[in-house]
Amino acid sequence: MKFILSLLTLTISCAISALEPVDLEPVDLEPVSIIYMIGDGMGPAYTSAYRYYIDNPNTEVIEQTIFDELLVGMASTYPRDNTLVTDSAAAATALATGYKTNNGIVGLGPDLTPLLTLLERAKELGYNTGLVVTSQVNHATPASFIAHIDSRNKYNEIADQYLDHRIASRLKIDLMLGGGLMYFQRKDRNLLAEFDELGYQIITDYRKLVSLKTLPVIGLFAPKGMQHAIDSDDKIRLATMTNKALSLLDEKPFFLLVEGSQIDWCGHSNDIACAMAEVHDFAEALKVAKQYVEQHPNTLLVATADHSTGGLSLGSNGKYLWQASIVREIHASAKSLTKTLLASPNTWQNIWLRETKISLSPKSQEDFQTAIDAWDAILKTEGKNNLIEKKVSAIQQIVIKLINQHSHTGWTSNGHTADDVQIFSMGRSRELFFGSMDNTDIAKKIFTILE
Ligand SMILES: [Zn+2]
Known part of the structure; x- marks a missing residue:
């Protein structure tokens, strides 16, 4: 596949980095590992709500949350078309590639030109790559980091691309944890059997997560999305999976995408208790990532949302x-x-x-x-x-x-809204994300680290 725009991305990235103030800290020449976290649908009202939801009512003070602690900036989310309200495919494509596209499109420009993604760039550099989600692993957000297709609804084709599209004859993804079994084990094609032949350890029982010892691994724990956090036995399943992913990926530099996929789903239902449980799981995953960065300072942690959902107030x-x-x-x-x-x-x-x-x-x-x-x-x-x-x-x-x-x-809607979203960051180069920017800038800035 030709990544026509990839050179342009790098040119823009270089231009941006040339304008940055000189970093006087000692430069670590080791490649930087990246933990990129997306709270799907997690607009600012969700993190405010979470602060009050998680507060200890027995103390007078309302304590700060992990979100308050790591907040560094805000991003606009509008898609390439003129709706201003993005869907998860266009938003994730912006966050994955640095380019805006139309709603519904995954990893392609509006003219259907393939766009190089951060995960692909990391793989080009020889990084370990992983994704941890609670939706199906081929849902719009994770798909936008690996697949290139004109419709997010082509779930089978997206799953096929995870195996068929290679970089220097290597598979793009070393670790996948989430749901989506029905798309990977189909009558017409058993992708899991093919992954198995290529040496992947595969599990479909969440309780076997501890048995994953070395890359490459795939864990698919539900036919489509996993259960809502609030209804699950493990209420912090995203945090648990993130912890496992970090322990497996860190043998060399890595790029890990973590999505709190179902904040958005609970938002579409206008179900506040469901949404708060999902934000809690995302916050716990963020804490796991923070602890990792504290122990491995040559890591960048960036978290944001793709858009807000439901018009929560x-x-x-x-x-x-x-x-x-x-x-x-x-x-x-x-x-x-x-x-x-x-x-x-x-x-x-x-x-x-x-x-x-x-x-x-x-x-x-x-x-x-x-x-x-x-x-x-x-x-x-x-x-x-x-x-x-x-x-x-x-x-x-x-x-x-x-x-x-x-x-x-x-709630004002069962759909998405165009509010700006927050950016949270810590670790190496976190200052790149200070202030107000567009969602495409987040990807462009991460590209400057993957040079
Ligand atoms: Zn949504």
């Missing part, structure tokens, strides 16, 4: 109040809570109270019961299986609305 409907304490008490996603409630149609009020600690007004209880009865009546007459899904999703909407009302959490 802390406070709603004119009320001067956000009830973090209510969100803190909820330990299941709205979907899983809905299924638990519907499994006990006669005692759902008790279960609701036990699971949310929110006491509902008689009117809310009556409305909830009426909605369940109405769906049961429809199911009785129509009796179709696909309506059960619809019932769950309709009742889930009521559950979400009640939690948002009581916690005074506002």
Whole structure:
């Protein structure tokens, strides 16, 4: 594959680095390892919410979080087209290559020219490369670092490219942890068998994570995305996988992408408790990375978001109040809570109270019961299986609305928004990321380190 624009990238990178102030610190000539973290959908309202959510209510002070500690700048996220609101493919392509593209496109310019990615550049330099996500490993964000395709929805083709596209006849990726088994073990092609033949250690059981001892490795732990953090046995599965990845990659310089993939998914559902659990997992992964950088100073850690999701606001409907304490008490996603409630149609009020600690007004209880009865009546007459899904999703909407009302959490959308996102950094060359920039600048600056 020709990377027509790669030379241009390097030229721009050189021009940028020529303008930088001279670094008076002793120069370490060893190649710099890079930990690049993306909180999908994690706009600034999410990290503010997390500060109040994680706060110890028994102390007067609201303690700072890892995000407060590492904050260095802000980035705009608009895509190449004129929508201003990016999707994850265009945003991740910008963050991976330094070039804007249109929504939906992965690793290609708007004219479908392939763009060199940071991960590919790292591999050209002989680095170890890894990606750790909680979505399928071939979802838009990770895909934009490895694949080059006109649509993020071509999941099978993206998975094929992970194996078929090589750099100097070597595979691009040495470590992949996340979900996506159904795309790698298909009727028409068993990519896992092919990876196995090439010497990869492959696991599909999350509990076997500890058994991974040397690169190259692949761990795919779900058919598509992994379970939400809030519903998982390991509530910090991203942090656990990041820790494992760092221990395997660090035998030589490495490039590791870590994505908190499902902050965005909970945001699309407007499910605040689900989102906070995902941000918590991302924060714990960030702490793992921070600890690694403290022990290995020749490492750059950069974290950001690709965009914000849902138009989250802390406070709603004119009320001067956000009830973090209510969100803190909820330990299941709205979907899983809905299924638990519907499994006990006669005692759902008790279960609701036990699971949310929110006491509902008689009117809310009556409305909830009426909605369940109405769906049961429809199911009785129509009796179709696909309506059960619809019932769950309709009742889930009521559950979400009640939690948002009581916690005074506002949302403006089920999609993305164009707010700027934060940049967090520490370690080697962190000063490159100070201040306001565009999302493409983040990639361009990291390219200057991969020279
Ligand atoms: Zn999204």
